[in-house]
Amino acid sequence: MRGNDGFFEGSMRVKKTRMLTEGAMLAAVFGVMLLVALHVPVIRIIVLVFLPLPFILFCAKYSLRSILVFCLVCLLVSAIMGTVMAIPMAVFFVCIGFVMGYAIQRKKSKLFIYIATSLTFLAITIIGLFATLKFFHLNIIAENLKIMQQSIEQSKALVNSLGESQAYEDRFAQMADAASQMYSVYLPSLLLLSAFIAVFVLISVNFPIAKRFGVPVPSFQPFREMRLPGNILWYFILAMVANLLMHGDTGSFFAKAVLNLMLIFQILILLQGYAFISFVSHEKKWPKGLLAFAVILSIIFSPLLYLVMIFGIMDLGFDFRRMIQK
Template sequence: MEKKKVLNEGIWMLALFVVLLLVAIYVPGVSVLSSLFLVLPFLVFSAKYSLKSSVMFGLISLLVASVAGGLGAVPLAFVFCSTGIVMGSMVYKKLDKLSIFIAGSLTFLLNIVLLYVSTILLTGVNVATEMNEAFKRSFQESMDLMEELGQPLPEEAVKQFQEGFSFFYALTPSLFVLFALTAVFLFMLVNFPILKKLKINVPHFQPFRMWRMPKSILWYYLILLLLSFVAIPEVGSSWYSTYVNLMFMLQFCLIIQGLSFFYFFADIKKWPKIVPIILTVLSIVFLPLLYLVRLLGIIDLGFDLRQRLQQKP
């Protein structure tokens, strides 16, 4: 009876996966939305059954994906299949939501890095390099046009644009990490409520106001900042790429700390919930405000503002 139940549910989840995969591949208008649910069949199945059954289900899904969407659909299917199985298996083991998020993000990140490297090896095309060169060519054409119109850009502005291109190109590894974190967060946001509807026990995150980064983040940030004065990161060097990526991720952690503190402060003051949400949106839209949020995160980590506020009568 148990095997029949597993088989029946596997067939239904397989059918759902094929429909979602075909929509993601062949219907451009809703492909992104469909992609958010591609992990759902694997989440549901692996949250209810053993890892052995889940892996078998995943292998069959890849085989069906190759038939339904061609060989080109297999890498896409594998990304969502493996991520969903890892996350669902952790739900099956009743692990906490943060562990599921981290494991899912690492799995998704590994997959997109493998896809990126495989694309370079098979086609000889580095997407990041090609995009960087395309932006540079477009910028150069715009400069040439402005010179023809008698309104050339100042040399300082040209230099800043060129440094910006180099910065974003060097930032490629961190952008991969950020993309993986965002993708898995969205997977959990849209799919976990469905798991609850299906009577699957899903763990909860701590409220955002309770999130706290390790204090070591602040020390890493300060050490890296001091190192940048001792050994100045020169554009194009390995140290520059390392510095840019480490600093970006550390600053991202400090921004999360700053926003979390603001939600904590708003909760203590009994402000309407919309107030910290508006600040979060404004911080993303207006970069100078984001710097202030990062500074708030540094102060909170360094001086433990939350504990001080809680100790006040």
């Protein structure tokens, strides 16, 4: 019995030593990568993409208590090695990497990890915007809108200096003002879409690398098998009805909320339409590049996007897939 106890204690010490060694190495790697991201602008974007990797590797293996200690150590390392700007950036990627790695350890699906990480990304971004406004009295959104409006005014002045016709100048001014208004109205949707796109890039880059280090990362199901909840179709119809009742109003909070919901539901239904095209292509044994061709063609000829949305609505509202399989 004593021999077995001694073997067990020795094994535990080896595991603990290995965890401490691996944690120290990953914390050091994170600190160096953070320094490079802060002080080497040429490769900043590339390095930022890999910052969640140390947390994915550690959080996918060890206990929650060890993970929390590791995250605190990484924050301490970033505070010592970096500047004041290093701490917010470190907090951001600590949270992103923690959600990814711990969800892998809990054997969650890749879709769950993607959605959870995207919402975390969005929440931290919003908190950061509010913190910047509260403590530094800097409204980043208002500043971006101001810069955009200044660029529009400069573009208008350039058009005037080129001696274009008055009709062209008026049309350009209308387009520029519409773009500025769209930015202010659809900002929530832009933040949401930016979060999902950024996290998709992070997952696409870091998961294959983590897999090479022995982390059991999950895989997405084939795109053709994507089926959104049917309730989305009813929510989309309600949003359309609310939009019709607004009579062109875009200034109120309710109007902006409806317009953003409309945009999000349209994107979801569009994705469902592409998934339906992929499903039909697979069932009919059509060329594999058909989906890519359909996406490119619908982007070039934008009216085709409405046809793809009709496919998405049909897929959500009716069971055409079973009919096609028969």
